[in-house]
Amino acid sequence: MPNVYKRLTNRLLYLPLWATMAVFYTTNVSAQSHCPRALSLDLAAITAEAVCLAQRYIQIDTTNPPGNETAAVDFLAAFLAQEGIPITRLEAEPGRANLYARLRGDGSKKAMMLVHHMDVVPADADVWTEPPFAGLVRDGYLWGRGSIDNKGPGIMEVLSFVLLKRLEIPLKRDVVLLAVADEEQGGGKGARFIAEKHFEMIADVEFALNEGGVMLELGENKIRYGVEFAQKAPLWLEISAQGVQMHGSRPSPAAATHTLIRALAKLEQFKFPIVVTDAVQTVFSARAAAMPPAARAPYQNLLKALDDEKFRDEFMGNANNARLVRNTLAITTLAGSAKENILPARATAVLDLRLLPGQSPDDVIDELKRAIDDPAINIRPILSSKSYAAPIDTELFRAIGELVGRYDPGAQVVPNFISGFTDCNIFRAKGITCYGFMPMRFPLTDFHFVHGRDERFSTTELGRGALLLHELVRDMVSD
Ligand SMILES: [Zn+2]
Secondary structure (H helix, E strand, O other), X not given: OHHHHHHHHHHHHOHHHHHHHHHHHHHHOOOHHHOOOOOOOOHHHHHHHHHHHHHHHHHOOOEOOOOOHHHHHHHHHHHHHHOOOOOEEEEOOOOOEEXXXXXXXXXXXXXXXXXXXXXXXXXXXXXXXXXXXXXXXXXXXXXOOOOOOOHHHHHHHHHHHHHHHHXXXXXXXXXXXXXXXXXXXXXXXXXXXXXXXXXXHOOOEEXXXXXXXXXXXXXXOXXXXXXXXXXXXXXXXXEEEXXXXXXXXXXXXXXXXXXXXXXXXXXHXXXXXXXXXXXXXXXXXXXXXXXXXXXXXXXXXXXXXXXXXXXXXXXXXXXXXXXXOOOEEEEEEEEOOOOOOEEOOEEEEEEEEEEOOOOOHXXXXXXXXXXXOOOOEEEEEXXXXXXXXXXXXXXXXXXXXXXXXXXXXXXXXXXEEEOOOOOHHHHHHOOOEEEEOOOOEEEHHHHHHOOOOOOEEEHHHHHHHHHHHHHHHHHHHOO
């Protein structure tokens, strides 16, 4: 049993440390003391430690809402303390802590940051095959809510960070580890809170790595490494109609529900104009490079190509393409009367819009008001943000290319634009070059696990990812 063997070896090597920390272990982190500790870049040892830590991380229920990320911070802080790394807690409100830690370099280069979110989306245990917060390992998979999004990758970050200290790597850059709360609800208690209230702590960060990009297995041994550098920005709007409360037996077109539905019918038909942003053109230019020469031309100048009706129909017929060239609008929640026979005084709906880079939320709201054309309708932003793209001609982008070249010669590395959102956008707005990239392989068929039922992550990829991420960070921060 290699794990047991490693554990015994660790115990022998680290006896004095274990002895001095015994009290601390039994009171605070009894679970962690059972995790094996990798003392070299041995893949099996790193995998064993990563899987063990991720199991325990998943067992802390950080379903958002309410989040309760402070429990996750306690867990990470105890592990980092055991490695001699102090942390700072940044708490937006009770129970909603963020964790910040920094390893000092010689200051010759600016800092690099690893960031992940600790909160997870809800999981309905009744429909899961395994309990979502047990952190079980079965058939080569680590099961549990957050295994992919984002606790597994979070542990890859934590471990690659800790290995810098453990292996005494001399650093040219400071390395910051940031574990944030509240990503799944827009980051107000997490990344946004840090960017607004504690930015001085990360103001010297030049590069950041976060979730949002993986190595996609496209079949037939084709692997594409997507580096997310731009994304759409969410704009969540509450749209409401005001009326007079009435009896259901005496309906009127002026009833709040009826007014709202007329407005929603217009919005459902509303189409934003097609826009090809620089970021999207960058993505299609990179993809074109991998196409047969005869097929490339339209993708190299997409805006022009979209003037052609036949090409446009074909391109827009693919929903994945269409989302990248126009804002989208979804009507997600509806609320009216709580009683069958009462027309309410107020009816509301929530719109989930996703805006392309460079689009102003205020302009978009004005556009919708014009389309609705009804003074009885009110629009109020719930979450409003603008999208920022990161540059791709950078040292970090090249380092990712070199890492890929070593491990998967021939694989494609492409800048990627996503229609969802991550915390990277918040850091990009502050001038940090943040990429969504984790060096983990991901078959397309596993995508539905993210926010879905039976979320699970390959234990092989978890270990390999931790090792590769450590190597990538090391390339960036040491000679
Ligand atoms: Zn996530």
